[in-house]
Each structure stands twice: as C-alpha cells, then as structure tokens.
Amino acid sequence: MKFAILVYGPPYTYQAAHSALHFARAVTESGHQIYRIFFYHDGVYNANALIAPPQDETDIHAQWTTLAQEHDVELIVCIASSLRRGILDETEADRYEKSAGNIGKPFEISGLGQLIDASINADRVVTFGV
Amino acid sequence: MKRILFVQSRAPYGTLSGQEGLDALLMGSAFVECALLFLGDGIYQLLSNQDAAALGLKDYSVSFGALKDYGVQNLYCSESDLQHRVLETDDLVIPVTALDDAAIRELMASHDVILSF
Numbered sequence: 456m457k458f459a460i461l462v463y464g465p466p467y468t469y470q471a472a473h474s475a476l477h478f479a480r481a482v483t484e485s486g487h488q489i490y491r492i493f494f495y496h497d498g499v500y501n502a503n504a505l506i507a508p509p510q511d512e513t514d515i516h517a518q519w520t521t522l523a524q525e526h527d528v529e530l531i532v533c534i535a536s537s538l539r540r541g542i543l544d545e546t547e548a549d550r551y552e553k554s555a556g557n558i559g560k561p562f563e564i565s566g567l568g569q570l571i572d573a574s575i576n577a578d579r580v581v582t583f584g585v
Numbered sequence: 586m587k588r589i590l591f592v593q594s595r596a597p598y599g600t601l602s603g604q605e606g607l608d609a610l611l612m613g614s615a616f617v618e619c620a621l622l623f624l625g626d627g628i629y630q631l632l633s634n635q636d637a638a639a640l641g642l643k644d645y646s647v648s649f650g651a652l653k654d655y656g657v658q659n660l661y662c663s664e665s666d667l668q669h670r671v672l673e674t675d676d677l678v679i680p681v682t683a684l685d686d687a688a689i690r691e692l693m694a695s696h697d698v699i700l701s702f
Contacts, residue, residue, distance in 0.1 A: 496602065
C-alpha cells in the first residue's frame with residue numbers, strides 16, 4: 456500500500472512530527488511504500504537544517520534525512536507555508552534577497568499541488584498535527 | 586477520480602490553520618471535486634463583517650466568496666455547532682448547508698480523502 460504522510464506539526468513543541476517519523480518508519484519496515492511526505496503549516500520547521508537540539512535529544516532533522524536517504528522518500532516542503540516562516544532554500548533566499556537559506560536536500564520546496572497529487576495517488580493519507 | 590473533503594475546525598486568526606486550509610482547498614479544486622465542511626469553531630471563519638485590521642492580520646473571509654468561481658459548490662456546516670454558538674446560516678458570508686450529525690457521517694464516508702485544518 457502507498458501512504459502519503461502529511462506533517463503539520465513543528466519539531467519538539469508537539470509530538471506530531473515525531474509520531475509522523477515513527478509512522479513513516481513503520482510503513483517502510485512493514486513492506487509498504489511512502490508515496491510522499493508533505494510538510495505543511497508549522498510542519499515546515501522540520502526542514503530547518505539549523506536545528507541543533509541538545510545531545511541527549513533526538514535530532515529530528517537528521518532522522519528525516521536518514522529516512523529519506525535509506526528509503527528514497529520524497530520530503531516536500533510547501534513553499535507558501537515555508538516562505539512566511541523563514542524556511543528557504545538557496546534559490547528562494549537569493550530571490551527574496553535574504554542573507555542565507557536554511558534548508559537543503561533531501562528536503563525540497565514545492566507547491567500545494569504536491570499535497571493534492573499525494574491525496575489523489577496514495578492509497579491512504581495520514582495527517583500528523585493540527 | 587477521487588473526491589476530497591476539506592474540514593475546517595478552528596476559529597480564524599488564533600491560528601493560521603483556516604487560511605492555509607483554504608489555500609489547499611483552492612489548489613485541490615483545480616484538480617478534483619472538493620467539498621468543504623466547517624466543524625466546531627471553524628464556523629467562525631465564515632462570520633460576516635469581520636475586521637482583522639486591529640489584529641494586524643489579513644481578513645481572508647472574503648476569499649470564501651471565490652469558491653464558486655473555483656467550482657466548489659458543496660459547502661457544509663454542522664446544524665448543532667450553529668445552535669451551540671447561537672448562529673444562523675444568514676450570519677455567514679456565503680451560503681452553506683447545515684447538516685445533522687448523521688448527514689455529516691455520510692458526507693465523510695462518501696469522500697475518498699479527508700484533509701483536516
């Protein structure tokens with residue numbers, strides 16, 4: 456079965472993003488596929504490469520990155536949500552004349568069309584947060 | 586083709602959920618048949634005569650008026666949620682159909698995907 460996972464929750468403040476990560480791992484470990492992980496609302500903060508938690512806490516950015524690399528999972532960040540929250544890749548940082556971008560691969564900025572595409576093409580859509 | 590039900594259950598301005606949910610709905614309506622259901626405090630997003638200027642925020646309630654131009658015709662709210670908030674459909678910026686709880690269950694069951702905001 457193909458799952459689309461929607462992440463609305465920011466890291467650490469709420470459990471939502473952490474639950475989404477556990478769910479995503481369970482999907483791959485049980486032989487199912489992840490069609491796409493889409494970060495919307497405050498979920499876009501998960502893409503922030505500058506996340507630097509204390510050493511005895513989970514580095515959620517690193518864990519998303521590992522998941523994406525090990526299972527070839529798309530991590531899509533909504534552009535409208537991310538720009539207003541200051542989550543920018545180098546291209547957007549240049550476009551808006553900001554001093555630096557703060558996200559990079561495997562996270563990728565794209566539009567809401569990717570959320571709708573995932574809703575249409577995945578067998579199940581599971582939302583975490585809000 | 587799949588049908589998507591968007592559910593809005595938060596009051597406006599306190600969170601960005603409603604505004605970002607509406608953005609997602611407008612995008613969805615370009616691709617598939619979409620319906621919109623307001624539950625709980627979500628119905629406050631449709632109250633007429635909003636003025637968010639004092640909050641320094643954008644009054645996006647006018648954008649709901651554009652839904653018919655996007656072909657979104659199926660707009661619903663909960664009859665009991667209206668009653669609990671002493672509201673009537675006449676108080677709202679666009680016409681919505683008030684459903685009882687059984688009809689809301691049917692509405693949810695009749696859609697392939699539910700996106701909640």
